[in-house]
Amino acid sequence: MLISSGSSDLLTCTSSDSNTCATTVENQLSATASQLRAYYTDDSTNYNVSIGNASGQLTVYVATIPPFAGTHTATQETAREAVNAYILDSANQLYLGGAADGAIDFAKAVSTAGNDTSDTVKAADIYTSGTNTYPNNTYYQDLAQQYLTDSAPSDGNVGIQPNFVGAMVATQRASS
Numbered sequence: 001m002l003i004s005s006g007s008s009d010l011l012t013c014t015s016s017d018s019n020t021c022a023t024t025v026e027n028q029l030s031a032t033a034s035q036l037r038a039y040y041t042d043d044s045t046n047y048n049v050s051i052g053n054a055s056g057q058l059t060v061y062v063a064t065i066p067p068f069a070g071t072h073t074a075t076q077e078t079a080r081e082a083v084n085a086y087i088l089d090s091a092n093q094l095y096l097g098g099a100a101d102g103a104i105d106f107a108k109a110v111s112t113a114g115n116d117t118s119d120t121v122k123a124a125d126i127y128t129s130g131t132n133t134y135p136n137n138t139y140y141q142d143l144a145q146q147y148l149t150d151s152a153p154s155d156g157n158v159g160i161q162p163n164f165v166g167a168m169v170a171t172q173r174a175s176s
Contacts (some may be wrong), residue, residue: 109146
């Protein structure tokens with residue numbers, strides 16, 4: 001399960017205090033992750049499906065917030081950086097304060113500096129129309145690649161291959 005949320009909340013935060021904006025988003029992300037981790041997969045006893053842990057509990061990843069492509073304030077940018085620091089918590093290796101199993105560094109994937117604190121999106125990842133900027137296909141490809149990189153087990157293999165369930169259904173129908 002991937003939680004990628006918070007940028008809209010930061011962009012609509014009108015507080016002049018970046019800590020207020022950041023804390024609101026951090027609390028929302030932590031609550032969502034905690035609620036999701038309370039669920040267990042129906043496939044926990046299906047040995048054909050790898051869920052990543054023996055308990056059957058859902059694996060929850062949280063994504064860092066990429067740099068804002070459009071207009072934003074210095075307070076909003078400071079809050080974004082604070083939320084990303086909380087998500088990654090490199091000092092304690094506790095993603096989202098321990099509420100998530102891992103982090104996907106979307107900010108690193110699309111920022112000019114290649115880290116979670118850069119405040120600009122790579123030029124190759126945006127499309128400009130008039131005075132507005134939008135993410136383009138390369139932006140989303142970079143996010144997808146970062147997801148694969150950050151969520152891969154240490155052996156480099158993806159636990160559940162894409163379309164695995166569909167292939168199982170097709171095989172079952174063919175053998176019937």
